[in-house]
Amino acid sequence: MEAINPSSGRKDNLTMIAFTVVVLTAPLWGKLIGADYPDLLQRFAIFGLFAIGFNLLFGLTGYLSFGHAAFLGIGSYTAAWSFKLLSMNPIPAVIFALLLSGLFAAVIGYVSLKRTGIYFAILTLAFAQMSYNLAYSVLTPITNGETGLRVLRDDPRIIDTALGVEIQGPLLGSFFGIEMTGYSGFYFCAVMLIAGFYVALRVFRSPFGMKLAAIKSNQTRMEYTGYNPKPYLLAIFIISGMYAGLAGALMVIVDPLAGAERMQWTVSGEVVLMTILGGVGTLVGPLLGAAIIKYFENIFSAINESVLLATFDFLPEGLQEFMVTIVHPFVGGGWHLTLGILFMSVIIFMPGGIMEGIRHLTDWIRRRKE
Amino acid sequence: MDAILIQILNGLDKGGAYALIALGLTLVFGTLGVVNFAHGALFMLGAFVSVTVQNILTISKKVKDESITFFDAYKETPYLEIWWGDTGTMIIDYAVPISIFVAIPVMLLIGLAMERGLIRFFYKRGDADQILVTFGLAIVIQEIVKANYGANPIPTPAPEIVAGSAPVGSWLGLGADLVYPWWRLIYLFFAITIISTVFAFLHYTTFGMVVRAGMHDRETVGLLGINIERRFTIVFGLAAVVAGLAGTMYTPILPPDYHMGMDFLVLSFVVVVVGGMGSLAGAVAAGFLLGILQSFASMNEVKSVLPAIDQIIIYLVAVIVLLVRPKGLMGKD
Numbered sequence: 111m112e113a114i115n116p117s118s119g120r121k122d123n124l125t126m127i128a129f130t131v132v133v134l135t136a137p138l139w140g141k142l143i144g145a146d147y148p149d150l151l152q153r154f155a156i157f158g159l160f161a162i163g164f165n166l167l168f169g170l171t172g173y174l175s176f177g178h179a180a181f182l183g184i185g186s187y188t189a190a191w192s193f194k195l196l197s198m199n200p201i202p203a204v205i206f207a208l209l210l211s212g213l214f215a216a217v218i219g220y221v222s223l224k225r226t227g228i229y230f231a232i233l234t235l236a237f238a239q240m241s242y243n244l245a246y247s248v249l250t251p252i253t254n255g256e257t258g259l260r261v262l263r264d265d266p267r268i269i270d271t272a273l274g275v276e277i278q279g280p281l282l283g284s285f286f287g288i289e290m291t292g293y294s295g296f297y298f299c300a301v302m303l304i305a306g307f308y309v310a311l312r313v314f315r316s317p318f319g320m321k322l323a324a325i326k327s328n329q330t331r332m333e334y335t336g337y338n339p340k341p342y343l344l345a346i347f348i349i350s351g352m353y354a355g356l357a358g359a360l361m362v363i364v365d366p367l368a369g370a371e372r373m374q375w376t377v378s379g380e381v382v383l384m385t386i387l388g389g390v391g392t393l394v395g396p397l398l399g400a401a402i403i404k405y406f407e408n409i410f411s412a413i414n415e416s417v418l419l420a421t422f423d424f425l426p427e428g429l430q431e432f433m434v435t436i437v438h439p440f441v442g443g444g445w446h447l448t449l450g451i452l453f454m455s456v457i458i459f460m461p462g463g464i465m466e467g468i469r470h471l472t473d474w475i476r477r478r479k480e
Numbered sequence: 481m482d483a484i485l486i487q488i489l490n491g492l493d494k495g496g497a498y499a500l501i502a503l504g505l506t507l508v509f510g511t512l513g514v515v516n517f518a519h520g521a522l523f524m525l526g527a528f529v530s531v532t533v534q535n536i537l538t539i540s541k542k543v544k545d546e547s548i549t550f551f552d553a554y555k556e557t558p559y560l561e562i563w564w565g566d567t568g569t570m571i572i573d574y575a576v577p578i579s580i581f582v583a584i585p586v587m588l589l590i591g592l593a594m595e596r597g598l599i600r601f602f603y604k605r606g607d608a609d610q611i612l613v614t615f616g617l618a619i620v621i622q623e624i625v626k627a628n629y630g631a632n633p634i635p636t637p638a639p640e641i642v643a644g645s646a647p648v649g650s651w652l653g654l655g656a657d658l659v660y661p662w663w664r665l666i667y668l669f670f671a672i673t674i675i676s677t678v679f680a681f682l683h684y685t686t687f688g689m690v691v692r693a694g695m696h697d698r699e700t701v702g703l704l705g706i707n708i709e710r711r712f713t714i715v716f717g718l719a720a721v722v723a724g725l726a727g728t729m730y731t732p733i734l735p736p737d738y739h740m741g742m743d744f745l746v747l748s749f750v751v752v753v754v755g756g757m758g759s760l761a762g763a764v765a766a767g768f769l770l771g772i773l774q775s776f777a778s779m780n781e782v783k784s785v786l787p788a789i790d791q792i793i794i795y796l797v798a799v800i801v802l803l804v805r806p807k808g809l810m811g812k813d
Contacts, residue, residue, distance in 0.1 A: 225806060228607050248788030382615075439627050447619075447624065450617075461609060
């Protein structure tokens with residue numbers, strides 16, 4: 111856990127500036143690692159937000175939620191409906207997604223937070239699975255079931271009609287005339303990410319964040335000092351759910367389609383993986399984890415046997431085949447296997463994730479200097 | 481009346497699977513204090529034991545098909561049929577029951593290896609770490625199975641002789657049109673047998689007594705000079721066997737695929753929580769109860785009043801139970 115020190119204001123400003131620069135110049139440095147296309151960068155930003163929000167709950171309070179996918183899905187559906195009913199402008203979509211996911215988080219959180227530990231994890235999981243099953247079955251009029259919710263040309267779009275905004279060409283989110291596709295889509299997500307990061311930073315540094323950390327370290331003692339942990343827990347659960355809702359809305363904004371599979375519990379699992387891999391309870395860690403997972407998912411799942419053969423071409427024939435046989439199960443469709451092994455190793459050997467690794471490394475270098 | 485009986489029966493076989501998985505989960509939680517998210521993967525591995533046994537029994541070679549005389553036709557014939565004729569065919573037909581005998585040692589070994597190789601390093605770590613590492617393990621096991629057996633469900637039929645339905649109705653004097661698949665009936669009795677065996681083992685053997693004492697107060701048992709760790713390791717192996725057998729026998733009901741474990745795990749957790757974490761009897765009772773509830777909820781009459789209730793009933797019950805009786809139906813405080 112990063113030291114929570116309310117007085118480190120100047121350092122935070124520097125962090126914010128550095129963060130903003132890094133995010134906004136992503137298309138430039140993305141070129142170095144072959145990630146300079148908007149589709150992937152968007153995913154970095156969206157899942158980064160999702161993980162930052164999840165980490166606010168799990169990292170600060172230690173409450174492990176296995177149901178955050180529900181809020182992601184709710185955000186997606188809300189944004190899609192905002193596109194259908196109000197306007198193709200992403201602003202109302204974001205606002206309504208935040209409100210609605212916050213509302214659902216309040217209800218689910220109120221019930222789930224009555225329990226702790228494993229019970230809390232299972233309760234959130236139960237709620238998420240319930241939402242998923244409902245979205246697939248009885249809520250089909252709202253969610254369009256298996257097909258997924260699409261934005262159609264003859265949807266009412268009240269605001270757009272009133273203002274006389276015509277959508278020409280493909281139906282895409284349009285920020286006052288700027289189509290939310292390609293790099294403009296990425297920059298919209300990037301701005302949201304920076305805002306989200308800023309809020310997370312403020313939460314980390316605030317007395318509120320201190321109280322959340324107190325809940326994690328010793329809830330009973332906190333109660334004895336006269337604080338009731340419940341309102342704080344509920345507040346951070348709602349905030350965390352709203353991050354997930356925002357991420358869901360952004361998914362729809364850059365690609366107007368919302369499906370129930372976003373609510374499946376594997377998605378909740380994915381955000382847990384990202385957060386742990388990056389570093390639980392750190393500010394940058396979850397974002398790093400999200401970017402790494404999405405980056406390698408992109409690279410690894412694209413590798414097939416012929417790519418492998420080409421890679422190991424320099425080896426003698428027998429050895430080349432041997433290497434291909436060894437590596438093949440871990441790439442392409444086997445990417446999840448790699449991910450699972452990586453995840454397990456992180457938990458076993460480095461529970462603090464990549465951020466802990468970086469800290470060990472800097473400590474080691476510093477000691478070497480002395 | 482018939483409708484109600486058939487729904488109860490329908491619920492009982494699924495409930496049997498829930499109960500068996502939940503029993504293993506509870507055993508592990510009660511003894512080792514570990515929340516095992518990889519338990520569903522053990523269920524799935526058990527199912528794939530019967531797939532493997534079936535694959536081995538049907539290793540074939542191409543034999544000239546004598547019935548076609550116009551041209552040279554070849555068909556795959558299992559070696560067992562070539563060697564032993566009809567006896568071989570019968571052995572292949574009984575692939576699923578035979579797998580039980582393979583599944584017991586295999587699952588025991590897997591369970592022991594899992595506990596010694598991974599789980600034991602997590603006794604001192606928090607709940608969250610235990611959940612996460614076993615969750616990771618579940619992903620790994622699942623992906624390995626997917627890489628070896630493909631992503632599609634693999635049909636593993638029950639023996640021919642029990643392929644049909646049992647005339648449950650005429651047994652009970654309720655009319656001949658009330659029938660129920662033989663295999664599901666067998667599964668139910670199988671589940672009850674396994675559950676009784678586990679309970680008998682825990683209650684009537686010295687080993688079981690020590691384990692129960694250890695569940696109650698691990699430290700004191702340790703102070704009496706009993707190596708409780710080793711016994712708990714065996715309990716983990718036992719839980720793996722129970723989960724594996726539940727999976728092996730379930731294959732004729734549901735053709736196994738690599739993610740069946742996860743599907744069952746989520747529900748089994750709910751079952752464990754409803755029954756009361758750490759209460760063996762509670763897990764079994766809740767397993768059957770929720771199985772039956774789910775089956776009633778999927779009746780058309782119920783669904784027309786409460787749409788989609790069958791999809792969410794288990795979760796709904798779990799939420800209500802956790803709020804009203806936080807320790808579960810039979811949990812102790």
